[in-house]
Amino acid sequence: MEPLPSSDLDTYASRYYGRGKIWRLQHIASQSTKLRKEALLLAIAETKAETRDVDLYKRLVEQLRETEGDKGNIPLLQGEWETTVMREDSKEVERLETELQRYRHNMIKDSIRMAYGDLGDFQYSKGNLEEALRNYLKMRDYCISSQQITDMCLKVIQCAIILGNYSLVESYVQKAEQTPDISTDEKTQAKLQCALGLAHLSKKKLKAAAERFLQVSFALQDSFNEIIAPEDVSTYGAICALATFDRKELKRKLLDNKAFKEFLELTPNIRELVMDFYFCRYGKFFERLQRTEPDWRLDLYFYSIVDMIMECIRDKALVQYVTPYTCVYLDEMAKVFCTDVVHLQDELAKLITSHQIEARIDSHRKILYATKEKRNSGDVWNDTIMRCNRFVDQAESMLLHLKMLKHRLSIRVASGMEQQQQDHRSTAGRMDVISLNNNNNNRNE
């Protein structure tokens, strides 16, 4: 089923700018047929306004042409813009490279750094992201002050996020965090936390991502809007926290987090979602969740983990619901969770099997009974003996291995001389296996 967003695409796109905006719009165009045209038009406009990437422009126009077919207006490929840009670019590249050569010849460190930065920015604007990253990385050797190091790191991080190279993101976030003056620069710290949060999201480490996003300072504002908007920080942080934090952590790190409250104010829907969950208003919670889900499926960083998050949140809600009870009527619970009893029973069975709920289901009367795990001494002995056995087995195996190594006994490929001697002595070594295969016809039938 195609995701339908809850808000207007224009409003959504206006939060972002630059390559990040184009990238998000491309993603929406690929996920939604209804929004494809609008998204592509916005992406084309942004490409022309903010970049010098003629190839991207052409690709977007082609995609729009494929979508529209014979019908509809398609912006004509603006040949004039393309020619102008390409002419200017060739001159600009020459100028930048000449400057760089001159500064390198004169060994002016700061100028070399800036020249690499300018070249990197130019390549970034052209869409040559690998080349841009290379130039940003070359700046590293010419950075002197902490501010210069931080700026360089941020450029690398931004480029790496767009390229999807999150291990580089992590490495440069760490580098930037080690600069001396970083503690006074709240805005930069906020950007670094966001970058690290996105890196954790890409690896599906939801709890770590939640921790990072919840630490982002509101000083971020719209300084990082090419990659992530404050509304996204609110969404990612709150939803990942819902999926992974227990109640205490939710209260301490999210609800009592004064700094993060400002982000939540930007997304009232998410704020209400969190409150509904915390105060166990499950009916409203799931209704709101169903309404908000389509937006997440269109989000560039969230779409691949939506199913996982929904499952985690639902499981947490189920566990939270049954925790206070000794027995629960499944039909009432099914109404709360907007499902039928059969599906609810399956969900609960899964949670019981994975030991998230200590309970058993009376399928006949449709009641869930909580069970307190009684660890009697028999169980303790059983466990002890099992662990002891395992330890002893492993230790005995290791001892055998060590003894054989000590006596230089190991099975290896025989040299030609050894093979001859072995063949001469007996062929019983191979006879063993051959005989076994021939004579063991009825062993396991």
Add this chain to the structure above:
Amino acid sequence: MPTNIRESIVSILQSCRQFIAQGQWKQVRMLLIENTPILQHCTPQIFGDILQQIENAQLLLLLLRVVSLQWHHDDLQITLRYFYDLLQQLQPPVNVIVLEELQSLALFLSQKSIEQPRHCPVLATVLPFRFLCIQTADGEDIHPRFLSLFFKSCVLSKSYSVGNRFMESRKWSVKLEENTVDPCDVLLTFYYAAIIYLGVKDYGKALQSLNRLFSVPSNVISDVAVDAYKKYVLVSLMVKDSVEPLAKFSGLFIQRQLKNYCQEYLALAKEFEQRDIGKLVQVMENYRPVFQRDMHWGLVKETFKALLRSNMKNLTRTFLTLSLEDVATKANLKDSQEAERLLRSMVYRGEISAVIDQRAQMVSFALGSLEEEEKGASSSNKKNTWNPTMLAESRRCIDLFHQLTQFYQNLSMDPQYMYREQDVEEVLDHSFC
């Protein structure tokens, strides 16, 4: 003529006895080898006569080693009888030279019994080889050649209970402190031990033996290791519900290579771990020719039954009551009747505690299995049940501790370890650490 030969052989043996008195067993062997042209005329009858005259069992075993090579296949039974009789007269300690020749003799007899089952079935070698292990044992340590031959004879003659009783009735370990130990024999010892345990359906011990097999240092893949790994996958699924990774010291290279030879089994394991009966059956049918060719079809069927039982046990932990139809659906069974049959068999075996209401087509599960309930019955019963088990396990731990301490002490005093330099090859390979 036979009288002359007998007298010649007796005189040779008298000379040998002089060497034996001086402890020169190497000379004894040399003398026998030098006199092979005379000895090869020794028939089983002559040997039988000499047996009455000479009392030294070790010497006679050496003689038997030399002369039996020339005897006909028809005389195999007699050879085995002489072998068994001499073993019974053997007095420890057995000389190293005699042990070496016993290895060759035992190997020869084993080989012949396999090649000539009409003249000497493998079953006939079971008891002599068992005696060989007992008589040549150095405390708990038994030579791996003898163990592997004994276990092999048990497997080939399907005398699994004999092998199992031997292993259960005594503490045994492979003797490695001999110059003539072949690592392949160690491998084969544990391989055949695993098959014996599989034969008596002791899957836990079979898994233990297979783990021990993969502790044998190796940098090549052997047919035995491949076959053992296939068994390991299946038995691990039955015992632990998943394929446990091999120990680190088995070598990553070996583990990766083994997996290449066992793709079908790993596919089966993957479906088993998903706990989907339908897909498991599909994989079983897809790779049935492979499993049948490997003679593992029976084990595969046992693995399937193990999954059914495991799924059923999960249901008992999740539900208090369930309709038979739901049981069949959740456990991927054909219908409620099959579910009822399986439940019944598991209740009889004491694996689960359940009550079936046939009229209502419902089943009620109690907590735990019947076994666990009986164990938890009373505190005095508990003590009676657990004390011997705990005692046995504690003893095993203490023994292991002593072994490790001894090993550590030997290592610390080893000159090569104490004075090792970079260009000197170290005694121990720590690459698995």
